[in-house]
Amino acid sequence: MDFSFTEEEERFRQEVRSFLKKEITDEFLRDFEERGEFDFCPEFTKKLANKGWLAMAWPKEYGGGGATIMEQLIFSEEAAYYGAPTGAYRQGINLIGPAIISHGTEEQKKRFLPPITRGDVVWCQGFSEPNAGSDLASLQCRAVEDGDDFVITGQKVWTTNAHRADWCHVLTRTDPEAPKHRGISYFLVDMKSPGIEVRPLINMLASHDFNEVFFDGVRVPRENMLGEKNQGWYVSQTTLMGERSGIAFPTMCKRLLERLVEYVKETKRNGEPLAHDPRVRQKLAEAAVEIEVNRMIAYRVAWMQHKGLLPMVEAPSSKLMGSELWKSLTALALEIMGLYGQLQLGSKFAPLRGLIARTHMYSLGITIAMGTSEIMKNIIAIRGLGLPRG
Amino acid sequence: MDLDFTEEQDMLRTSARDFLTTECPKTLVRELEESEKGYSPEIWRKMAELGWMGLVIPEEYGGMEMEFMDLVVLLEEMGRNIIPGPFFSTVVLGALPILAAGSEEQKKELLPKIAEGEAILTMALTEPTATYEAGGVKLKAAAEGDSFVLNGTKLFVENAHIADYMICVARTKDGADPEDGITLFLVEGGSPGITVEVVPTIALDKQCEVVFKDVRVPKKNVLGELDKGWPIVQRTLEQATTAKCAEMIGGAQAALDMTVDYAKERVQYGRPIGSFQAIQFDLADMWMKVDMGKNIVYEAVWSVSEGLPSTEKVAMAKGWANEAYKFVAERGVQIHGAIGTTRDHDIGLYFRRAWASDLVFGNTEFQREVVARQLGL
Numbered sequence: 001m002d003f004s005f006t007e008e009e010e011r012f013r014q015e016v017r018s019f020l021k022k023e024i025t026d027e028f029l030r031d032f033e034e035r036g037e038f039d040f041c042p043e044f045t046k047k048l049a050n051k052g053w054l055a056m057a058w059p060k061e062y063g064g065g066g067a068t069i070m071e072q073l074i075f076s077e078e079a080a081y082y083g084a085p086t087g088a089y090r091q092g093i094n095l096i097g098p099a100i101i102s103h104g105t106e107e108q109k110k111r112f113l114p115p116i117t118r119g120d121v122v123w124c125q126g127f128s129e130p131n132a133g134s135d136l137a138s139l140q141c142r143a144v145e146d147g148d149d150f151v152i153t154g155q156k157v158w159t160t161n162a163h164r165a166d167w168c169h170v171l172t173r174t175d176p177e178a179p180k181h182r183g184i185s186y187f188l189v190d191m192k193s194p195g196i197e198v199r200p201l202i203n204m205l206a207s208h209d210f211n212e213v214f215f216d217g218v219r220v221p222r223e224n225m226l227g228e229k230n231q232g233w234y235v236s237q238t239t240l241m242g243e244r245s246g247i248a249f250p251t252m253c254k255r256l257l258e259r260l261v262e263y264v265k266e267t268k269r270n271g272e273p274l275a276h277d278p279r280v281r282q283k284l285a286e287a288a289v290e291i292e293v294n295r296m297i298a299y300r301v302a303w304m305q306h307k308g309l310l311p312m313v314e315a316p317s318s319k320l321m322g323s324e325l326w327k328s329l330t331a332l333a334l335e336i337m338g339l340y341g342q343l344q345l346g347s348k349f350a351p352l353r354g355l356i357a358r359t360h361m362y363s364l365g366i367t368i369a370m371g372t373s374e375i376m377k378n379i380i381a382i383r384g385l386g387l388p389r390g
Numbered sequence: 391m392d393l394d395f396t397e398e399q400d401m402l403r404t405s406a407r408d409f410l411t412t413e414c415p416k417t418l419v420r421e422l423e424e425s426e427k428g429y430s431p432e433i434w435r436k437m438a439e440l441g442w443m444g445l446v447i448p449e450e451y452g453g454m455e456m457e458f459m460d461l462v463v464l465l466e467e468m469g470r471n472i473i474p475g476p477f478f479s480t481v482v483l484g485a486l487p488i489l490a491a492g493s494e495e496q497k498k499e500l501l502p503k504i505a506e507g508e509a510i511l512t513m514a515l516t517e518p519t520a521t522y523e524a525g526g527v528k529l530k531a532a533a534e535g536d537s538f539v540l541n542g543t544k545l546f547v548e549n550a551h552i553a554d555y556m557i558c559v560a561r562t563k564d565g566a567d568p569e570d571g572i573t574l575f576l577v578e579g580g581s582p583g584i585t586v587e588v589v590p591t592i593a594l595d596k597q598c599e600v601v602f603k604d605v606r607v608p609k610k611n612v613l614g615e616l617d618k619g620w621p622i623v624q625r626t627l628e629q630a631t632t633a634k635c636a637e638m639i640g641g642a643q644a645a646l647d648m649t650v651d652y653a654k655e656r657v658q659y660g661r662p663i664g665s666f667q668a669i670q671f672d673l674a675d676m677w678m679k680v681d682m683g684k685n686i687v688y689e690a691v692w693s694v695s696e697g698l699p700s701t702e703k704v705a706m707a708k709g710w711a712n713e714a715y716k717f718v719a720e721r722g723v724q725i726h727g728a729i730g731t732t733r734d735h736d737i738g739l740y741f742r743r744a745w746a747s748d749l750v751f752g753n754t755e756f757q758r759e760v761v762a763r764q765l766g767l
Contacts, residue, residue: 285760292706380678385677387653387654
């Protein structure tokens with residue numbers, strides 16, 4: 001058993017750090033914070049693409065860097081630490097890209113993959129519907145065959161970045177008579193197609209990331225179907241298993257904890273630094289332990305993928321822990337900061353430029369998106385422990 | 391990075407599991423914990439024949455010269471099966487400090503005996519002050535001619551009632567810094583002036599009160615340097631804490647497995663209780679705590695074996711293992727329902743040990759304070 005990285009891997013880590021330190025300066029972060037963007041930054045995507053690191057772990061034949069899973073892990077870890085904005089490329093690189101690599105035709109790979117690797121295209125995900133959340137397979141958005149096209153009619157919801165996206169990967173029902181998992185087809189849809197309407201969904205912080213997307217008789221050519229007709233569900237399962245270490249969570253938590261440690265050392269309450277309060281010490285130490293535990297499970301998931309194993313239970317476990325930890329740590333930060341914790345960007349009194357208020361509010365969605373915590377537990381229980389379905 | 395055990399370690403694990411399952415079924419566990427000695431001399435002899443006591447002792451002293459990680463594999467299996475007896479105290483609290491700090495003479499005298507199963511050891515560290523910090527050591531050792539005379543009381547000393555030797559942590563000098571002025575003594579069990587009484591504990595793990603009244607110990611029995619014993623204790627504690635975590639993870643896994651099996655079999659309302667989501671969520675939580683515990687414990691073990699600064703990692707591993715084992719054991723009892731609360735049911739064996747393991751070498755609050763200091767707070 002060996003928890004160290006190789007010399008080459010350590011050298012790579014240093015290279016990544018230098019790059020990120022140079023690009024993600026405080027000024028850079030302030031700049032795009034002021035624009036109201038906290039994660040969506042096509043300029044940063046381009047910088048990564050120019051460095052050849054955007055599709056780092058994809059095979060070289062598809063424009064990727066041919067890097068190992070461990071190198072991808074190292075990059076993701078450092079990127080999360082420095083707060084790199086990944087929102088503009090996450091869908092393409094982590095989700096639809098790998099699905100196209102696994103299930104696409106040669107023509108689809110040639111057409112769709114290079115723009116992703118160059119950072120030239122933004123994708124959004126047309127999966128969830130008002131009546132199909134956790135029970136995604138019950139989706140109703142219809143695709144009807146019509147000559148060389150399919151015609152899509154229906155509604156998608158919780159579509160992050162639909163208002164900024166060039167393409168959307170959409171799950172539709174092509175056979176309403178078949179059992180629900182076997183009547184689904186997967187399409188790659190140009191967001192400029194006639195018949196698409198995007199309506200904003202505003203979150204609790206008055207931010208616009210989510211959307212409803214209405215498809216009204218949208219024509220999609222047959223060659224934009226990913227995988228076989230009625231096999232879309234199985235293709236999408238690849239999508240949902242993309243880059244799954246979950247290393248971003250414990251790393252973001254680590255950074256936040258460092259900031260909190262500084263904060264409690266500098267901040268006094270009743271004449272004493274918060275750092276002397278045993279309750280604060282215990283809670284921050286507990287967080288440090290959970291962060292390390294989370295980091296280790298993320299490493300194990302990456303290790304399994306590196307060996308070609310499917311982290312069937314470990315990946316959900318990592319997501320569950322990471323998302324819940326992010327939520328509870330940002331909550332702890334809010335608690336520790338007391339009245340100041342609630343201040344948002346824009347107030348001169350806001351600690352860390354309103355980081356805590358913002359990150360805690362956003363954390364609410366993370367235990368829900370990409371598989372709710374409850375669903376993650378179901379997977380562990382049923383697939384991991386072999387418990388019978390209810 | 392390589393997060394797998396070696397083939398040899400996997401083989402050690404399998405053979406240990408087979409041996410323990412065969413030799414020490416739960417009926418015997420119950421017998422032994424209620425017996426006076428608290429262990430089976432027959433199993434002890436067999437373990438010695440397998441080379442277990444000498445696993446990490448160098449070959450020149452009769453050992454197998456294997457790695458700390460190998461010992462951890464063995465301890466995990468012991469935690470899983472439960473094997474009452476003085477293996478942990480003899481090897482981890484006895485052999486390791488002698489290896490680290492013993493003179494050549496002391497090593498030649500004691501290590502072969504330990505490897506052959508001819509000597510039972512323990513460390514007498516904690517006192518009624520009930521802390522693992524140096525300030526808790528008040529038992530005095532006063533120099534008198536070619537001996538030292540020990541006076542004081544030790545409490546929570548495992549296996550003192552059967553120990554052939556106790557490594558007694560004593561104060562030889564008072565000063566401003568409590569970590570200065572501590573000396574370790576190799577004390578023969580049954581020395582005049584020693585009274586040992588087993589105290590009843592939840593886990594029936596033979597913890598003892600040991601009273602030292604004018605106990606004479608020859609100078610040659612000083613282990614390490616005079617007044618400079620605390621670093622040996624610290625290092626032993628680090629190894630012992632890590633080793634205990636491995637035992638705990640093994641125990642927690644066994645408790646989890648037992649509970650999952652029960653949830654699949656027990657039928658109420660016409661269906662296995664494991665088909666109810668509340669039970670499924672508990673079991674998923676339990677699984678996560680154990681699975682994640684393994685990663686962090688192995689990381690701590692690796693760090694300690696590599697000789698890297700490990701204070702933070704060890705404290706994190708113990709902090710996590712404490713909460714994980716207690717959680718799994720408590721949920722385990724709950725999911726078993728009323729039978730889980732009986733003496734006869736196996737889940738209770740693990741519940742009791744979860745608490746004993748939590749408290750030894752520092753509870754979670756203690757570990758978190760260690761981490762807090764490492765964070766710079």
